[in-house]
Amino acid sequence: MExxxxxxxxxxxxxxxxxxxxxxxxTTTSTVSQQIAALADEMGTALTEPHGRLVRLTPAGRxxxxxxxxxxxxxxxxxxDLAPGAEPNGTLRVAGFxxxxxxxxxxxxxxxxxxxPRLRVLVREHEPAEALRLLxxxxxxxxxxYDYNLAPAAEDPVVNTTxxxxxxxxxxxxxxxxxxxxxxxxxxxQLAGQDWIVNSRNTADETVIRTLASMAGxxxxxxxxxxxxxxxxxxxxxxxxxxxxxxxxxxxPAVRFLPLTAPDVELRxxxxxxxxxxxxxxxxLVTDLLARRxxxxxxxxxxxxxxxxxxxxxxxxx
Numbered sequence: 001m002e003x004x005x006x007x008x009x010x011x012x013x014x015x016x017x018x019x020x021x022x023x024x025x026x027t028t029t030s031t032v033s034q035q036i037a038a039l040a041d042e043m044g045t046a047l048t049e050p051h052g053r054l055v056r057l058t059p060a061g062r063x064x065x066x067x068x069x070x071x072x073x074x075x076x077x078x079x080x081d082l083a084p085g086a087e088p089n090g091t092l093r094v095a096g097f098x099x100x101x102x103x104x105x106x107x108x109x110x111x112x113x114x115x116x117p118r119l120r121v122l123v124r125e126h127e128p129a130e131a132l133r134l135l136x137x138x139x140x141x142x143x144x145x146y147d148y149n150l151a152p153a154a155e156d157p158v159v160n161t162t163x164x165x166x167x168x169x170x171x172x173x174x175x176x177x178x179x180x181x182x183x184x185x186x187x188x189x190q191l192a193g194q195d196w197i198v199n200s201r202n203t204a205d206e207t208v209i210r211t212l213a214s215m216a217g218x219x220x221x222x223x224x225x226x227x228x229x230x231x232x233x234x235x236x237x238x239x240x241x242x243x244x245x246x247x248x249x250x251x252x253p254a255v256r257f258l259p260l261t262a263p264d265v266e267l268r269x270x271x272x273x274x275x276x277x278x279x280x281x282x283x284x285l286v287t288d289l290l291a292r293r294x295x296x297x298x299x300x301x302x303x304x305x306x307x308x309x310x311x312x313x314x315x316x317x318x
Contacts (some may be wrong), residue, residue: 012032012048094123116285146268161272163269166269168259176254237254
């Protein structure tokens, strides 16, 4: 049902003549007559009847004109709500990894309850591959994801990516292991015989480990998986292996943190949305607030461009 035809019907009920409707809408009387007739065909009932040299609305026509006023008002309201620059309202669906949600999104959501009470944010915790799949299925509006500088995410032409923050990572080893500090490859070379612990829900850190191990001249033995960094440290304490940890981690007494430099290991966080959606006020607002919180400008940057510092870890804590 075309809103243009409904508007002509409303004006006909108000003005009483097709010529007056045509003059008001800057069209022809013939066009108005054709559009009203097409609307009658859609509805399956007569909307007008002869009245002298003019026409008048039938009871069905008058009733539809009443509905049309409500429909056109709702359409206009929706247009204002969705227009760029409109007051953000409605429901925004966000999927992302735990640290991004906990440390960056939740403070924004709390502030929005006061600044934009008509905006509701629905939150789902997912690792990048899961969250990006939801975005592709249009089951979420905004994704908070990450990659590593040594395991960059593939460019996707159908999404807009805004760089947020970065975080340096190092290596957690048993404190009693006696591993000497050095460059990343020197540290890795000392661990050629160790078991390695990787993320159970994302392969990015495993890619980093395999890349660095290859550069150090060996193939790592990936044996354990864990999503919680506390559990990773517990496994290291139990002597089950070694694994990546974010810089600034408060380590367990039996765990030693080794910085990785030359090459550095750096996690990079992003806000991702489908192209053409960032002019929707709720999405534009939250993306901008995330970028500002990270010291960035929400300009839609390609993965690989660094952002401001952050020491948060990306895995779900218990």
